[in-house]
Amino acid sequence: MEIGLIGLGKMGYNLALNLSDHGHTVVGTDVGDVTSDAFTIVPTLEDVVNKLSTPRVIWAMVPAGDVTEEVLAELYERLEPGDIVIDGGNSNYKLSVARAEQFAEKDIKFFDCGTSGGTDGARNGACTMVGGDADAWPTIEPIFKDLSVENGYLYTGPAGSGHFLKMIHNGIEYGMMQAIAEGFDILEKSPFDYDYEQVARVWNHGSVVRSWLMELTENAFKKDAKLDEIRGVMHSSGEGKWTIETALDLQAAAPVIALSLMMRYRSLEDDTFSGKVVAALRNEFGGHAVVKK
Numbered sequence: 492m493e494i495g496l497i498g499l500g501k502m503g504y505n506l507a508l509n510l511s512d513h514g515h516t517v518v519g520t521d522v523g524d525v526t527s528d529a530f531t532i533v534p535t536l537e538d539v540v541n542k543l544s545t546p547r548v549i550w551a552m553v554p555a556g557d558v559t560e561e562v563l564a565e566l567y568e569r570l571e572p573g574d575i576v577i578d579g580g581n582s583n584y585k586l587s588v589a590r591a592e593q594f595a596e597k598d599i600k601f602f603d604c605g606t607s608g609g610t611d612g613a614r615n616g617a618c619t620m621v622g623g624d625a626d627a628w629p630t631i632e633p634i635f636k637d638l639s640v641e642n643g644y645l646y647t648g649p650a651g652s653g654h655f656l657k658m659i660h661n662g663i664e665y666g667m668m669q670a671i672a673e674g675f676d677i678l679e680k681s682p683f684d685y686d687y688e689q690v691a692r693v694w695n696h697g698s699v700v701r702s703w704l705m706e707l708t709e710n711a712f713k714k715d716a717k718l719d720e721i722r723g724v725m726h727s728s729g730e731g732k733w734t735i736e737t738a739l740d741l742q743a744a745a746p747v748i749a750l751s752l753m754m755r756y757r758s759l760e761d762d763t764f765s766g767k768v769v770a771a772l773r774n775e776f777g778g779h780a781v782v783k784k
């Protein structure tokens with residue numbers, strides 16, 4: 492198939508290579524300076540639209556939020572009835588529901604695709620969860636069959652359901668990573684001198700917690716035995732927050748994911764005002780020592 496790809500960054504570029512390997516004709520664009528011998532790159536989104544035959548299939552793989560909104564708004568202006576748009580980024584599912592309704596006014600089919608597996612997945616076989624128009628799904632299913640690992644794609648239902656599922660996936664990701672991190676933190680404070688690469692390696696062989704995340708843990712400790720080269724600052728791009736907002740709306744108890752999100756926020760601060768308040772109160776009622784600046 493012919494596929495337009497807007498955004499050729501860490502994910503989009505690898506998806507383009509993966510699709511090209513599977514015989515698809517990719518026409519991509521990026522605001523940055525990107526080159527490739529494997530697929531066609533044109534200067535602008537307008538060029539992508541003009542180069543593709545109709546009905547077009549265009550995949551947006553740009554940062555979620557304002558950039559995605561701008562790209563989708565331009566696609567809405569430039570595309571025609573029958574065209575298909577896929578947002579493969581980590582967009583908020585509520586925006587995807589609204590976007591699908593808007594695109595439907597022009598009879599453009601909108602699909603929200605949760606894409607997992609990182610850059611390696613994008614290049615060699617991703618996990619994709621796709622929501623959108625049920626009638627148009629068979630037209631684009633071959634794309635997902637080709638770029639995903641075996642059994643690694645799912646049509647999830649109406650618009651929004653793909654990004655909703657990816658949101659929950661990422662909430663789980665937060666909790667699993669936090670649990671792994673806490674285990675290693677206790678080991679680090681223990682009286683024993685473990686080799687963490689070897690710990691992760693043995694846990695990857697037959698243990699209950701063997702997993703891709705544990706393999707990545709092994710890789711990370713192999714590169715830097717005590718992670719001395721990095722600081723424990725944990726950024727987040729929204730999915731964990733939306734998972735917790737959704738859990739609260741639905742009155743679903745999600746304490747592990749909630750606390751892992753809080754730990755990310757806590758990691759952004761060197762000192763905390765809440766810590767100062769507790770220290771001051773202990774000092775007030777019990778004369779307990781405080782650490783002065």
Ligand SMILES: NC(=O)c1ccc[n+]([C@@H]2O[C@H](COP(=O)([O-])OP(=O)(O)OC[C@H]3O[C@@H](n4cnc5c(N)ncnc54)[C@H](O)[C@@H]3O)[C@@H](O)[C@H]2O)c1
Nearest residue numbers: 498499500501502521522523552553554555580581606609
């Ligand atoms: N990195 C991952 O592991 C991963 C995995 C799954 C999903 N995602 C999601 O995929 C999307 C892309 O992530 P990424 O890691 O490739 O980000 P990235 O920053 O590496 O790439 C984004 C690309 O979009 C380009 N871009 C920005 N504005 C543009 C515009 N108006 N027109 C064309 N190109 C534009 C940038 O120049 C950049 O090359 C995000 O929504 C992200 O949340 C990322």
Ligand SMILES: O=C(O)[C@H](O)[C@@H](O)[C@H](O)[C@H](O)COP(=O)(O)O
Nearest residue numbers: 606607608609661727728729730
């Ligand atoms: O499934 C995946 O491939 C990852 O989850 C991927 O989507 C990305 O690495 C996250 O966007 C990171 O999310 P945070 O920035 O919120 O940790």
